[in-house]
Amino acid sequence: MRIGQGFDVHQLVEGRPCIIGGITIPYEKGLLGHSDADVLLHAISDAILGAIGEGDIGRHFPDTDPAFKGADSVVLLEHVWKLAKERGYRLGNVDATIIAQAPKMAPYIPQMCEVIARVLEAEDASQVNVKATTSEKLGFTGRGEGIAAQAVCLLVK
Ligand SMILES: Nc1ccn([C@@H]2O[C@H](COP(=O)(O)O)[C@@H](O)[C@H]2O)c(=O)n1
Numbered sequence: 001m002r003i004g005q006g007f008d009v010h011q012l013v014e015g016r017p018c019i020i021g022g023i024t025i026p027y028e029k030g031l032l033g034h035s036d037a038d039v040l041l042h043a044i045s046d047a048i049l050g051a052i053g054e055g056d057i058g059r060h061f062p063d064t065d066p067a068f069k070g071a072d073s074v075v076l077l078e079h080v081w082k083l084a085k086e087r088g089y090r091l092g093n094v095d096a097t098i099i100a101q102a103p104k105m106a107p108y109i110p111q112m113c114e115v116i117a118r119v120l121e122a123e124d125a126s127q128v129n130v131k132a133t134t135s136e137k138l139g140f141t142g143r144g145e146g147i148a149a150q151a152v153c154l155l156v157k
C-alpha cells in the first residue's frame with residue numbers, strides 16, 4: 001500500500017477556458033499554464049507520482065517541451081496512471097480539494113469524479129472524492145487571482 005499527496009496552483013486570467021477535472025466550466029476567466037492548466041488533475045497526477053516515488057509532473061512533462069503546450073491533462077493523467085499500473089498498483093482511493101472563490105464547482109463535481117474514476121479505473125464510485133472550498137476571500141485564491149487544488153491518493157497492490 002502506498003500513499004501520495006499533490007498540490008498545484010494556476011493563475012486565473014481572461015481569454016482562457018476554465019478546465020478543471022477534465023470539465024470545461026463556464027466562467028469569465030480560465031487557468032493559465034503551459035498545458036490546459038487543469039489544476040485538479042495536476043494535483044491528482046502529482047499525488048499518484050508521489051505514491052510510486054516517481055517525482056512530479058514537471059519531471060515527466062516539462063513545461064519547456066513544446067509537446068506539452070496546450071496538453072490535455074486527462075492524457076497526462078492517463079500516462080501517470082499507466083506508470084502506476086506498470087508497477088502493479090490499483091486505486092485504493094483519491095480525495096481532492098479545489099480551493100476557489102469562484103466559480104461554483106459543486107454542479108460540476110459529479111462529472112469531474114466520472115472523468116477521474118474512468119482514468120484511474122475505479123471499481124466503485126466511492127473511490128473518487130472531490131471537494132471544493134472558498135478561502136473566505138482571503139489570499140490569492142480569495143481575491144480570485146488563482147485556483148489551487150490538493151489531493152491525496154492511496155494505491156494498493
Ligand atoms: N468554488 C467553490 C467553493 C465552494 N463550493 C461549495 O460551497 C461550500 C461552502 O464553501 P465554503 O468555502 O464557504 O466553506 C463548499 O463546501 C462547497 O460545497 C463550491 O461549490 N465551489
Ligand SMILES: C[C@@]1(CO)OP(=O)(O)OP(=O)(O)OC[C@H]1O
Nearest residue numbers: 033034035037058061062063068
Ligand atoms: C503540466 C505542465 C506541462 O505542460 O505545465 P503547466 O500546465 O504549466 O502545469 P504545472 O502545474 O506548472 O506543471 C507541470 C508542467 O510541466
